[in-house]
Amino acid sequence: MFCCPEPLIFLLLAAAAASRRPCGPLGLSQDTVLGRPGANITLRCWDEGPGNVTVSWRAEERGRSQRLPAGNALPLHRLRHEDAGTYSCFVGSHRLRSLRLLVQEPPETPRVSCYRRSHDHDVLCEWPLRAKPSPGTRAMLWVKQRFTAENTTEQRCRFFSKARKFVCRVKVPHGADDTKPFLVSTCVSNGAGGAAGEDKIITLNGVLRPDPPLNVTVTALEKAPQRLRVNWSYPSSWDHRFYWLRFQVRYRPEPAQTFSEVDQVTTTWLDIHDAWRGLRHVVQVRAQEEFGHGAWSEWSREAVGTPWTDPRDLTSEMGFFSSQLPMEDGTYGFTLPPELFAEDGVDGTGGPIMEASARSTASPYAFLVAGGSLLLGIALCIGIVLRYRQLWRMGGWQGAKPEGEGQHVLVPLGSPSPPLSDTPLLSPHCSPAPGGLHVTSLDYFFSGQ
Known part of the structure; x- marks a missing residue:
């Protein structure tokens, strides 16, 4: 931005003030009466005239006529902006005089700011207003090159009611020096008075202020939960070529x-690179001339985006979900809480979850194998007992046969034992009965000797 030594700036401003155009109220005609809002005024048809003549008044505004109280003097109290208009006095049907009433306040003092959207655009100077200006208010801007009156250009400023501000356009000649200083002066005037803005020294480079960037978008990057990609484009008013x-x-x-x-x-x-996982982010972009000339643009419109999220991480947000195991009867077993399926493999107490998960899924199968083995062993034992019980009965039947079959009768435990001389040590050999089991010397096993 262009800079001048303080003494030079003082001299330049003093010279500009000496050559400044007067900024006073607009000239009012003889039949125009000015009133301030809220004030009381009196309109007179004539200063001296016959007192026995009846004078009537009529207000004419925007094509409509309104009759007012009769009399040479017409008092108006607490003026409003709506009271402005033309007031005429009559004697009979003869018009004697018409007065134009203006209800205005002095204009606000302009506080001008100038900017240029790009190197190939004109300079715009503007200032906002607190209230809508009175009808007939005029705003002017003067630009003086090299601080001489001969090179002064005058621009009429336009009021934009929607934005409630005056805007003046300063034409920039082709090939103008971007570092050359200009003096900008403003004046706003109406019938109630005039107000001059503070003179400003500007350079074409110093007032550069681009428009905000366009088409700002925020997208997630796959498999990057802490990254976001922001894209935007140059404003249409800036030629980036x-x-x-x-x-x-x-x-x-x-x-x-x-x-x-x-x-x-x-x-x-x-x-x-440092986005927060799983949270929506608000992003804005603004621009400035590449070498730092002028001011930053306004911030762009807000754009939002959320970083990429691993689908497996969503299980923690789904609450208790089905991890039931099918049972033999068609029903389902217990449901595990989502903490056991955390991403890092650690539960809330710091212990590993992988083992607990494995135990919870493998234990039923281990129980099935162990139970099956146990049942098989019990079945085998029962089968052996039943088999030997059957053989035991068959052995009893063999002992009841007549002598010569090679079997001795089993003696009950309560009966006395026969003498040893009457009991042979060995039984004579004989062929076993068909389908039976030949057992020799069973007395040896059951006699207790």
Whole structure:
């Protein structure tokens, strides 16, 4: 931005003030009466006239006529803006005089700011107003090159009611020096008075202020839960074929209110590396001339985006979900809480979950194998007992046969034992009965000797 030594600026402003055009109220005609809002005034048809003549008044505004009280003097109290208009007095049907009433306040003092959207645009100077200006208010702007009156250009400013501000356009000649200083003066006037703005010294480079960047988008990067890609484009008013911009990006996770900023971005994209996992982020971008001339643009519209999220991480947000095991009867077993399926494999107490998970799924099968083995062993034992019981009965039947079959009768435990001389040590050999089991010397096993 152009800078001047303080003594030089003082001399330049003094010279400009000496050559400044007067900024006073607009000239009022003889039949115009000015009134301030809220004031009381009196309109007179004539200063001296016959007192026995009846004078009537009529207000004419926007094509409509209204009769007023009769009399040479017409008092009006607490004026409003709606009271402005033309008032005529009559004697009979003869018009004697018409007066124009203006209800106005002196204009606001302009506080001008100038900017230029790009190197190939004109300079715009504007200032806002607190209230709508009175009808007939005029705003002018003068630009003096080299601080001489001969090169002064005058521009009429236009009022925009929707934005409630005056805007003046300063034509920039082709090939003008961007570092050359200009003096800008403003004046706003109406029937109630005039107000001059403070003179400003500007340069074409110093008033550069681009429009905000367009088409700002925020997208997630796959398998990068802490990264976001921000893209945008140059404003349409800036020709990036010859002049470049640098950008500043700011972002924040919701609902935080503090922004993080990234400066000196020369591309139209940026990767954010420290985004918060799973949170939506608000991103804005603004621009400035590449060498730092002028001011930053306004921030762009807010764009939002959320980093990529691993689908497996969503299980923690689904509450208790089905991890039941099918049973033999068609029903389902217990349901495990989602803490056992956390991403890092550690439960809330710090213990590993992988083993607990494995136990919970493997234990039923182990129980089935163990139970099956136990049942098989019990079945085998029962089969052996039944088999030997059957053989035992068959052995009893063999002992009841007549002598000569090679079997001795089993003696009950309660009966006395026969003498040893009457009991042979060995039984005579004989062929076993068909289908039976030949057992020799069973007395040896059951006699207790």
